[in-house]
Amino acid sequence: MRAWLLDSLTGVDTMRLAEAPDPKCGPGQAVLQIRYAALNPADAFLAKAQYPAKPSLPHILGRDGVGEIVEVAPDVKGWRVGDTAGILRCDVGVEVWGTLAEKTAVPAASLAPVPQGWTAEEMTAAPLVFLTAWQALTQWSTPPAPLPPGSVLLVTGASGGVGVASILLGKSMGLTVVALSRGSGKTARLKELGADHVFDPADPNWRKSLKTALSGRGVDLAVDNVAGPGFADIIATLGYGGRVSVVGRSAGPVPDFNTATLFFKRLRIGGVAVADFTPESAQDTWKEMVARLDAVGRRPVVDHVFAFEDVKAAFARLNEGPMGKVLVRVRG
Numbered sequence: 001m002r003a004w005l006l007d008s009l010t011g012v013d014t015m016r017l018a019e020a021p022d023p024k025c026g027p028g029q030a031v032l033q034i035r036y037a038a039l040n041p042a043d044a045f046l047a048k049a050q051y052p053a054k055p056s057l058p059h060i061l062g063r064d065g066v067g068e069i070v071e072v073a074p075d076v077k078g079w080r081v082g083d084t085a086g087i088l089r090c091d092v093g094v095e096v097w098g099t100l101a102e103k104t105a106v107p108a109a110s111l112a113p114v115p116q117g118w119t120a121e122e123m124t125a126a127p128l129v130f131l132t133a134w135q136a137l138t139q140w141s142t143p144p145a146p147l148p149p150g151s152v153l154l155v156t157g158a159s160g161g162v163g164v165a166s167i168l169l170g171k172s173m174g175l176t177v178v179a180l181s182r183g184s185g186k187t188a189r190l191k192e193l194g195a196d197h198v199f200d201p202a203d204p205n206w207r208k209s210l211k212t213a214l215s216g217r218g219v220d221l222a223v224d225n226v227a228g229p230g231f232a233d234i235i236a237t238l239g240y241g242g243r244v245s246v247v248g249r250s251a252g253p254v255p256d257f258n259t260a261t262l263f264f265k266r267l268r269i270g271g272v273a274v275a276d277f278t279p280e281s282a283q284d285t286w287k288e289m290v291a292r293l294d295a296v297g298r299r300p301v302v303d304h305v306f307a308f309e310d311v312k313a314a315f316a317r318l319n320e321g322p323m324g325k326v327l328v329r330v331r332g
Contacts, residue, residue: 003101004311005058009049012061012315015100017308020060023097023105025071030079030108032067032087034330036124036305037099039318040064040161041248046094053094063092065099066114066124067330076108085111086123088282089131089274100311102330109279115290118299125300125325129161130289131282132274133169136162136223136245139270147221149174152214154237156180156201157225158190159323162247164301166223167193172292178210178219180226186323193301201230210237218242218265226251235261244269305329 003020006012025031043061045051066086072079079085090110092098097105114123137153138144147153153170157163158179170177171194179195181187187198197213199206218239224231228251234244246269261267277285293299301324306314308330318326 001102002308003060003097006047006061007058009047009054009057012044012047013312015047015061015311017311020058020097020101023101023103025073025105027073027075028108029073029105030069030076030085030111031071031103031105032065032085033070033103034065034067034099034101036066036120037062037328037330038064038124038128038161039314039326039328040128041250041318042128043093043098044315044318051094055095060097060099060101060104061093062099062101062104062328063087063089063094064124064126064128065092065104065330066120067099067104070103073108079108079111084114084120086114086127088112088127088279088286089277090279099330100328107279110282112283112286115294117294121302121305121327122300124327125161125302126165127282127286128274129165129325130169130300131277131285132162132247132272133165133223134285134289135274135276136166136247136272137169137173137221139245139272140221140243140268146173147175150176151220152176152178152217152239154178154180154219154222154234155195155225156222156230156234157248157250157321158195158198159186159321160225160250161325162223162225164193164324167195168293168296168298168300169289170194172296172298176214178213180206182321189323194296194298201226201233207233207237221245223247227254228252229255231257232261235267238265238267240265242267245272246270247272300325302327
């Protein structure tokens, strides 16, 4: 099969398109002939050795994908050759070869059908970012649960994969959604997706504008995909008991963070780790998220679909800051 091979953890620019052995179908697995794969920032971080996983080399990136089952292990029930399936969170693309290849071996417990009415592209775009967003939105209660309707959600990096997923899920929960996105070019689209307010974090007056828009109310939960120097501004927007779910750090580390800013409003910061999902919990959460999206008439958002030969250009688009998910068409 053809695959994009990563021979060293020195970045996606060092990947090469080459022939690789077809995957073997082990116990409990199915082999997918990949039709579409999606890119995630975690792929680029792993490729630069900035991710906890240290896979054997050469490695194949790609954690999301949709394809046709071409082989099923004898012990697998509920799936058969010819079925179309998508991949929920698992070790595919992390510790084992991923979806930037013509074929991928996947644990059958981590397969899910394409939801009724969805396209294969929409299914490819959804699992990892929606599971991540769900955890970010629900992790602050035991058992995990959405915030009360009417709560204020702030989403940074709102046009990215997790950002869009957070907006869509937040609206399905009845939250007031504030989106932060650089530049004005994405404002209309973010509002179309459900954001009640959109601000540019590069505007020095955005916090004042937010306070006016919320009539002085503080933010209940921030889903932060950015970090960097702007993290202090996010903390400053929180109301009493406010929380930050930390998902990413596309703007780099947070400089000179003053922990005293957490004291008097009892603020809390918590990391998000999508690896905490078991196959069973991922399946249950996936079904609930699909039902929520169907209830509000929303679908995952695809920014652009690149040809398989153009994977490096696809990663460049991911780095630019897309509106939704970047996909790769592995086969027509």
